[in-house]
Amino acid sequence: MANLDNTHITKLKDLINGAVDDIIAEYAAIGHAVPSLDTVEPGPFLVPEAVPVRMRNAVQIIEAACAQLSCTVALPGSALLDKALVIEEPACLQVVTEARIADLLLDKPEGLAASELADLSGLDKAKLTRILRFLATKHCFKEVANNRLSVRLLSSDTSSIIGLITDEGLSAASYFNEFLTSRSEAEDDSPFKRWSGHQLFEFYLTEQGRGRGKRFIRAMSAWGDATGKGFLSKASSPADLVFVYPWESKPKDTTICDVGGGNGWGSMSLLKSQPHLRVILQDQPQVIEKAKELWTTEFPVAIEQGKVQFTPFNFLKDAAAEGCDFTTYVEKS
Structure with a gap:
C-alpha cells in the first residue's frame, strides 16, 4: 500500500489548534472569554500595542495557517476563482461605508428592516440587502445589524x-x-x-x-x-522587548525627524509618552497644514513648548532635516 503522507495538512491543523489554545489562555489570564463576532463591544485589547506577544504571534499563525490550509484542500481552479473574486468584498465595503450603514445601525442590536435601511441610506432595497447578506458571509455585519467588525465602520x-x-x-x-x-x-x-x-x-x-x-x-x-502606532512610544518592558526602544534613556531634546509622517499621529503618541523628546515633522505642504490643525486641537502644548516643528517637504528634492538624532520614514505608495 502506498505511503499516504498528509503531514502537510496535519501540521497546519496542529499549528492552528495550538494557536487557538494560546489565544484562549491569554484572554483567560485577564478574566475574559474570546469575544464573539456577534458582539459590538470592543473587548479588553483596544489597540495592537496592548495585545500580549504570545497572542500576537498566535493570531498571525492562525491567519497564515488557515489561508494555506484553505488553498491546500480546495480545488486549484476554485481557489484561484476565489482570489479573483476577492474584489467584490472591498467594492461592497465601499458602498456600506459611504452610505454610513454602520451609523444607521448604531444602538439597534436587533437591527433595522432592509426597507428602512434603504430609505435612510438612499440605496435600492434589493441591492442593499444582497450587499449586506454578502458581507455577512464575510463576517462583517450580522445581515441587518452590526457586529464586532462592522461597528468599526462607524463614521x-x-x-x-x-x-x-x-x-x-x-x-x-x-x-x-x-x-x-x-x-x-x-x-x-x-x-x-x-x-x-x-x-x-x-x-x-x-x-x-x-x-x-x-x-x-x-x-x-x-x-x-x-x-500599532503606540509601539513607537512604548518604554522598556521585558515582556515586549522585541517591540521596544528605550526612549526614556535618551537625553532631553533628543530630536526625531519624522519624514512622511502625515499628520504626525505616530510622533504625537511618542511625545505624549516621552515629553523630553522633540520632533520635526516633514511632509507635503498641504499635509503639513492639516497636521498643524490636528496638533492645535489634540496636543497644543507640544506646539507651545516648541516640541514639534512642521516642515513642508518635497519627497523628490528635499532631504531629511540635518542634526537630528533619529530619522523615521513612512513610505506612501
Whole structure:
C-alpha cells in the first residue's frame, strides 16, 4: 500500500489548534472569554500595542495557517476563482461605508428592516440587502445589524482608511497591469495617475479630490491605530522587548525627524509618552497644514513648548532635516 503522507495538512491543523489554545489562555489570564463576532463591544485589547506577544504571534499563525490550509484542500481552479473574486468584498465595503450603514445601525442590536435601511441610506432595497447578506458571509455585519467588525465602520478614522483603500486604492489598482506593460519612461507615471490624471497629492488639491484629501489625513491616523502606532512610544518592558526602544534613556531634546509622517499621529503618541523628546515633522505642504490643525486641537502644548516643528517637504528634492538624532520614514505608495 502506498505511503499516504498528509503531514502537510496535519501540521497546519496542529499549528492552528495550538494557536487557538494560546489565544484562549491569554484572554483567560485577564478574566475574559474570546469575544464573539456577534458582539459590538470592543473587548479588553483596544489597540495592537496592548495585545500580549504570545497572542500576537498566535493570531498571525492562525491567519497564515488557515489561508494555506484553505488553498491546500480546495480545488486549484476554485481557489484561484476565489482570489479573483476577492474584489467584490472591498467594492461592497465601499458602498456600506459611504452610505454610513454602520451609523444607521448604531444602538439597534436587533437591527433595522432592509426597507428602512434603504430609505435612510438612499440605496435600492434589493441591492442593499444582497450587499449586506454578502458581507455577512464575510463576517462583517450580522445581515441587518452590526457586529464586532462592522461597528468599526462607524463614521470615524477607521471608516476613512476603508474608504481610501476601496475608493482611490481600488480604482488605481485597476490600472496596475496597464502601468506595468506600457513601458512608459515618464518619471511620474503610476497606476494612480493613469486613473486620476494627477499625482496623489496633486489630485487632493483638485475639486474632485479635495474631499478625499481630507479623508486621507484621517485615514493615516486610522492606519496608525490599526497597525500599532503606540509601539513607537512604548518604554522598556521585558515582556515586549522585541517591540521596544528605550526612549526614556535618551537625553532631553533628543530630536526625531519624522519624514512622511502625515499628520504626525505616530510622533504625537511618542511625545505624549516621552515629553523630553522633540520632533520635526516633514511632509507635503498641504499635509503639513492639516497636521498643524490636528496638533492645535489634540496636543497644543507640544506646539507651545516648541516640541514639534512642521516642515513642508518635497519627497523628490528635499532631504531629511540635518542634526537630528533619529530619522523615521513612512513610505506612501
